[in-house]
Amino acid sequence: MKDVQVTTGGKLYLAGEYAVLTPGQTALIHYIPICMTAKACLAQETKLSSDMFAYSVDRTFDCNYQLIQASIDTFEAYSGQTLPDFELSITGKLERDGLKFGIGSSGSVTVLTIKALAALVDLDLSCDTLFKLAAYTLIKLGDNGSMGDIACIAYEKLIAYRSFDRQKIAEQITTSDLESLLDQDWGYEIEVLTPKLRADFLVGWTRQPAISRDMIQAAKSLIDQSFLKETEKNVQITKQALLTADKESLKAGLQKISDLLEGLSSAIYVDQLKALKEAEQGLDVIAKSSGSGGGDCGIALSFSPEASRELIERWQARGIELLYQEHWIEVRDDKP
Incomplete structure (x- = not known):
């Protein structure tokens, strides 16, 4: 039985927070390698668990697991195949003493889930595709954040991120299939930065x-x-x-x-x-x-x-x- 393990970290803004919520604005966002972990393996039946909650679920809708379940749906649509039964376990709440650090977000969970499934079925995803799949998932659920956090977490680098028109993409989600939507230029820019000063x-x-x-x-x-x-x-x-x-x-x-x-x-x-x-x-x-x-x-x-x-x-x-x-x-x- 194949077992895989992947991680994602968090992010913090250097500059451009709040403004980046407006399409076309730029933010500088730094990856923070304090990580959440996902373990996945093929199984007799599907079981999803997170240390955020005291119970596990399958793919039957559950409001607490909605983000994970929606990420699975997105990946399944992208891969073009029905996933076999699997177990997925997510740990690492990015907090201490019950207090959140504020470096992670729903974006961390989305990216992590998609990365784990890609590893499970041996599908290589580029950073950009990972970003688009995670952004698609959140926008479909009604999130209108800048998506800069997802860009940073997907690329795992310090980035300059120019935001796009999320409302426009939300409208296209209702009229376009995932494949054609991914092929489009959404209007964002992600540039990996290497600081040159000590x-x-x-x-x-x-x-x-x-x-x-x-x-x-x-x-x-x-x-x-x-x-x-x-x-x-x-x-x-x-x-x-x-x-x-x-x-x-x-x-x-x-x-x-x-x-x-x-x-x-x-x-x-x-x-x-x-x-x-x-x-x-x-x-x-x-x-x-x-x-x-x-x-x-x-x-x-x-x-x-x-x-x-x-x-x-x-x-x-x-x-x-x-x-x-x-x-x-x-x-x-x-x-x-």
């Missing part, structure tokens, strides 16, 4: 839950053309700074984006995220909230080991936990 990428976990869906909707309602224009401008500045090792432009771009988020809604920078941001003072560091804000995680880029150590100590003193740290090395372009 820095520590740090994730601070506030242990506070993120702001509610209602508060997110309230913040979204305040987005105007000025916010979109200024955010896009500074996302592009930040992207170029990453690619050209321009530390000062990188810090300036991220600072402006942080200011724009703070100006958008007072709900984004709550006390712990303010503390996470203020800990940069006097250090060669730039920090900001990440994602919807109001809690969960913030990020920082530190440009010296001494600054990293001091920042971490300041965070710890305020009850902010270092969740993840990654060292970027300087990349020099070869010159003739």
